[in-house]
Amino acid sequence: MGLGEEAQRLMERRNRAIPRGVSHATPVFASRAEGVYIWDVEGRRYIDFAGGIGVQNLGHRPRFVLEAVQAQLDRFIHTSFNVAPYELYIELAEKLARLVPGSFAKKTLLVNSGAEAVENAIKIARSYTKRPAIVAFTYGFHGRTLLTMTLTGKTRPYRAGFGPMAPEIYHIPYPYPYRDPLGADPRFGALAAERLYELFDTEVPADQVAAVIVEPVAGEGGFIVPPPDFLPRLREITQEHNILLIADEIQTGFGRTGTLFAVEHSRVVPDLMVLAKSLAAGFPLSAVVGRAEVMDAPQVGGLGGTYAGNPVAVAAALSVVDHFVEHPEVLERARRLGEVVNARFHEFAARYDIVGEARGLGPMAALELVESKASKRPSTVHADLVAQYAYEHGLILMRAGMANHVIRTLMPIIMTEEVANEALGILEDALRYARDEARG
Numbered sequence: 001m002g003l004g005e006e007a008q009r010l011m012e013r014r015n016r017a018i019p020r021g022v023s024h025a026t027p028v029f030a031s032r033a034e035g036v037y038i039w040d041v042e043g044r045r046y047i048d049f050a051g052g053i054g055v056q057n058l059g060h061r062p063r064f065v066l067e068a069v070q071a072q073l074d075r076f077i078h079t080s081f082n083v084a085p086y087e088l089y090i091e092l093a094e095k096l097a098r099l100v101p102g103s104f105a106k107k108t109l110l111v112n113s114g115a116e117a118v119e120n121a122i123k124i125a126r127s128y129t130k131r132p133a134i135v136a137f138t139y140g141f142h143g144r145t146l147l148t149m150t151l152t153g154k155t156r157p158y159r160a161g162f163g164p165m166a167p168e169i170y171h172i173p174y175p176y177p178y179r180d181p182l183g184a185d186p187r188f189g190a191l192a193a194e195r196l197y198e199l200f201d202t203e204v205p206a207d208q209v210a211a212v213i214v215e216p217v218a219g220e221g222g223f224i225v226p227p228p229d230f231l232p233r234l235r236e237i238t239q240e241h242n243i244l245l246i247a248d249e250i251q252t253g254f255g256r257t258g259t260l261f262a263v264e265h266s267r268v269v270p271d272l273m274v275l276a277k278s279l280a281a282g283f284p285l286s287a288v289v290g291r292a293e294v295m296d297a298p299q300v301g302g303l304g305g306t307y308a309g310n311p312v313a314v315a316a317a318l319s320v321v322d323h324f325v326e327h328p329e330v331l332e333r334a335r336r337l338g339e340v341v342n343a344r345f346h347e348f349a350a351r352y353d354i355v356g357e358a359r360g361l362g363p364m365a366a367l368e369l370v371e372s373k374a375s376k377r378p379s380t381v382h383a384d385l386v387a388q389y390a391y392e393h394g395l396i397l398m399r400a401g402m403a404n405h406v407i408r409t410l411m412p413i414i415m416t417e418e419v420a421n422e423a424l425g426i427l428e429d430a431l432r433y434a435r436d437e438a439r440g
């Protein structure tokens, strides 16, 4: 099934008007979306396993978000919090401070995108510690701005050709159990965190490091779930050296892993947390939430932005946050969905030689596609075929990983088991198709 006529026309216009650097996971041109479905311009319906890159955890256009947004549109759209502040921003700051782990006093900064939140977290950490260096991880993804691409540990497509990078950023390896020769060692997670000591000895002394930034599950890097002792050991070492720990929960937050935030699985309490994506159900909004004394370090006027904390986006976010608080069953359902998806993914791994590994934390699940289990060589070819077959049969999928060879699930966590099973059926057909097609 090729592109429909309307999609063909749009694709030609898109190619003339928009730079090729802006990519899309599928050629499905959206005309509307509702709940767990997207319809294209030809009227075809798709199950959405991408959620606009993990933004629609509560589904497309939930009623409570539409009502909150409409009510705010009727009041005012924008005054800029830097000019005429408003209560909504304060209310969201208070609520996020209550929800983010940590029994200490917290404050919240609102900005627009994930990358902007990460940039601000780094500014705040440097301002508080008066230290320049930041440690990040290979396989990490933190955004596309100069500083956040420098933090990112994936050269293609995010860094190549865009240098020079920002100074004082150091990387150590993210624990990748499937690919690391030490992956089966029961102390693998702790050993990975202890790479910090080596970095302090060889590249940058600990007393020059302001913060370590880490994704609790590496998203864009391939949905890599670190061993359970990794984050706790990282927390211990950072505390030992008065280094701030920044958890990037932009992709893992708001139920993606079956808990509100992924750090809850390991009970690690970061000093700062960055949030975006499903925070505001599709409106551009992000947040830095953290220790009050750290958040207060930058001078007056050092933080903010024209649109930062836009009232319409904040109204949407408040309705999202309230929904999670008032409906704890949403997270229970997310965990159940995670069980269904992971069980099926493990069956795929047992059944198909092109599935090197199935892994996941709650409904944040992945299939790492390889040429064969024996070779473990990443297979972009199989991933291309799976993704294409899937959208041609009504399922929108996203990929991740260094070779774009990992199939990842970012479906709304409100998806019923029935719809999830329908999607998983399409995915299994896609795996079989990819295996047979690649064999020739």
Ligand SMILES: Cc1ncc(COP(=O)(O)O)c(C=O)c1O
Residues within 6 Å of the ligand: 053, 113, 114, 115, 116, 118, 141, 142, 143, 144, 215, 219, 220, 248, 249, 250, 251, 252, 276, 277
């Ligand atoms: C973990 C993580 N950090 C940061 C970002 C950057 O967010 P944005 O694209 O909103 O700038 C992303 C986006 O995918 C992400 O997954």
